[in-house]
Amino acid sequence: MQAIQIRNLRIDPPLLLAPMLGLTHSALRLIMLGFGGVGLLSTEMLSAKRLPGENSSISPYLLRTEREGPLSYQLLTSNDKEIDRAMDALQLLKADAVDLNMGCPSSAVGKFGAGVVLMEQPEEARRIVAEARLRTSLPLSVKIRLGSYADSRKLKAFCSMLEGEGVDMLTVHARFKHESFARRPRWAYIAEIKECIKIPVIANGGVFSVEDAETCLRVSGADGLMLGRGAVIRPWLFAEIARTVFGRYISEPVASxxxxxxxxxxxxxxxxxxxxxxxxxxxxxxxxxxxxxxxxxxxxxxxxxxxxxxxxxxxxxxxxxxxxxxxxxxx
Ligand SMILES: Cc1cc2nc3c(=O)[nH]c(=O)nc-3n(C[C@H](O)[C@H](O)[C@H](O)COP(=O)(O)O)c2cc1C
Structure with a gap:
């Protein structure tokens, strides 16, 4: 399987850490790096509005050691006016990539017009993406769900819009807006998205083992995988998948x-x-x-x-x- 190249960023192996509120922070990233196999790290979602005011030397959300790279910063916003200052802040933080959250189903986030509700408001989403593209030359990705319900045409149109506005990579959490984690993810829907856009597509949701990784890649035809909970349970899972599925040489860890x-x-x-x-x-x-x-x-x-x-x-x-x-x- 190929490494992913977006702008000046090489994601090799094409295995990405998922942004997870309260979980995807420096300490977790360092544990995973110790095992290897992660192609792109992430922060948890960061409010674009609050980010410029955060003190990066003390903020627990922004804490980052030199070893943690490449690192993508995820922004949560419903307002394109917040993008400019947030991008300046990310430049200062030496972000390696920027991700826009259009997949969070939480009602607290939705109330402010952010997260997955943006998939129902494509014009708002377009404004945000266009502004982000204008304000940064960093690799820009968007993380989505499958939408509110099964509507393949709407989903494809949304993804094509993102590509058209200059997004470099798309991550798809293969569940509808209201679907809980208990439900099996719908990896096959990702194959439909792959048919309509050319940018790399990352499959996300429900990968807890090497077998899941193989099945997900086969069913979705995705260019890479994003792991969330599976990699928190087993911080060595990236290394195992990188070794077994992507043929990368990573020595076997010895740790209880x-x-x-x-x-x-x-x-x-x-x-x-x-x-x-x-x-x-x-x-x-x-x-x-x-x-x-x-x-x-x-x-x-x-x-x-x-x-x-x-x-x-x-x-x-x-x-x-x-x-x-x-x-x-x-x-
Ligand atoms: C505790 C928790 C916090 C999360 N926070 C975020 C977040 O900040 N931004 C985001 O885009 N997704 C967030 N997610 C969703 C994950 O990124 C991912 O899409 C989801 O967990 C499915 O992947 P998994 O089955 O590999 O865990 C969160 C998930 C969990 C479990």
């Missing part, structure tokens, strides 16, 4: 689950101010705990902790009493 958890805690403690640590540990644990048969118990014990020390002590007790099925990730 408690080692990985401990490395995550250390990174939080080293890089984040105390007030920002616990909420991020709770967010990560919710997913990482799924490696264990009784992981819900780990997740709930950490969730109800009121300090980092308490959470770590509870996690250590859990690890001592519970052996995972995956003991060493190299096995």
């Amino acid at each position: 689950l408690p080692d990985i958890y401990s490395a995550f805690v250390q990174t939080l403690n080293a890089n984040y101010r105390p007030v920002y640590r616990l909420v991020r540990l709770k967010g990560f644990t919710k997913y990482f705990a799924q490696n264990y048969k009784f992981g819900h118990s780990l997740a709930s014990r950490v969730q109800s902790s009121s300090s980092m020390d308490e959470a770590i002590e509870r996690a250590c007790t859990f690890f001592a009493n519970n052996k995972s099925e995956i003991n060493y990730v190299s096995q």
Whole structure:
């Protein structure tokens, strides 16, 4: 499978980390980088309105170490007037790429006309994309869902509009607006989008294993994959897919689950101010705990902790009493 080249950015292997609120931050990115196999990292969604006022040296959303690249910054906006200043801020932050969120189904976001509701307002979406294209020469991508309901013509017209306005790459979370994560993603719809546009299309949704990655690529015909929750549960999943599906040489990691958890805690403690640590540990644990048969118990014990020390002590007790099925990730 080919690397993706958009403008001056090479995405190799074509495996992208999904933007995830509260999850896709520096500590998670560093854990994944330790295993390798990620072609493009991401931030969580950032408000285009608030971004210019954020202090990047203390903001937990903007924290980034030198190792974290290439890194795409995702903007959430419903207003093209916010784009100009947001792009200036991203230039200063040395963003490697910019993504526009047109897929978030949350009603809190939709109330402001942002996220997936933009797919129902193509003229608004066009204005935002056109302004973004005008204001940056960075690689520009858009992340969408399949729309509100099955309407292939409308979906294709929306994607063609994005391409026509100068978007360099499109990511498709293969679910309709109201579909929950419990539903199987509809990867086949991505194949229809591929028929009508020439820019690289990235498939997203429901990839939790090498087998899922192979099936998703076959069914969707996509140029690459974006992994979200699967890579939080198994931060080595990128490396496994890169090795097995894309034939990249990446050495087999040797680390136990408690080692990985401990490395995550250390990174939080080293890089984040105390007030920002616990909420991020709770967010990560919710997913990482799924490696264990009784992981819900780990997740709930950490969730109800009121300090980092308490959470770590509870996690250590859990690890001592519970052996995972995956003991060493190299096995
Ligand atoms: C906790 C959480 C937060 C998310 N936040 C964002 C976000 O900030 N921006 C975005 O475009 N999508 C967001 N998403 C959606 C993911 O990027 C992705 O599309 C979705 O999880 C499906 O991929 P997956 O099955 O690989 O997890 C979020 C998903 C989760 C679970």
